[in-house]
Amino acid sequence: MARAFRFSLQPLLDRKAEIENEYRRQVAAARGALDEARAALERLMAAVAAQPYLDAAIAAQLLRIAELQGGLERTRRDLVAAARERKVIAKLRERRRRAFEAEEARREELELDETNARCRENGARDRPQRCRTQRTSA
Numbered sequence: 629m630a631r632a633f634r635f636s637l638q639p640l641l642d643r644k645a646e647i648e649n650e651y652r653r654q655v656a657a658a659r660g661a662l663d664e665a666r667a668a669l670e671r672l673m674a675a676v677a678a679q680p681y682l683d684a685a686i687a688a689q690l691l692r693i694a695e696l697q698g699g700l701e702r703t704r705r706d707l708v709a710a711a712r713e714r715k716v717i718a719k720l721r722e723r724r725r726r727a728f729e730a731e732e733a734r735r736e737e738l739e740l741d742e743t744n745a746r747c748r749e750n751g752a753r754d755r756p757q758r759c760r761t762q763r764t765s766a
Contacts, residue, residue: 630736633728635721644714651707658700665693 635641669689676682 630732633725635724637717637721641714641717641721644710644717648707648710648714651703651710654703655700655707658696658703662693662696662700665689665696669693 669686672682672686672689676686
């Protein structure tokens with residue numbers, strides 16, 4: 629009778645995955661804002677040839693792009709850190725699951741050994757049918 633594996637840190641692992649997903653959304657939003665700012669800059673640069681007073685608008689847009697790129701990089705670093713933290717806990721979960729399975733296999737082996745020892749003690753070695761019925765009833 630194998631017990632089900634239960635990872636005691638599963639709520640933490642779930643929370644780390646939520647945090648990672650939130651950072652993914654933030655990175656996507658930052659990329660969208662950056663793309664939008666770049667498109668606005670391109671429109672301004674196309675218009676500058678006709679209207680030279682747009683130089684200040686272009687400079688402001690370049691500044692906005694630099695700020696957005698910095699924000700995107702910070703958010704991307706946060707995403708990488710969140711993914712790393714989640715992976716560490718996921719690896720711990722996997723190690724504990726393997727240890728749990730090994731322990732369960734060891735327990736089952738001990739149980740079989742005990743059953744076999746009882747069969748031998750009862751003289752069932754010469755009577756295999758008796759030993760089989762004991763194993764199924766145990």
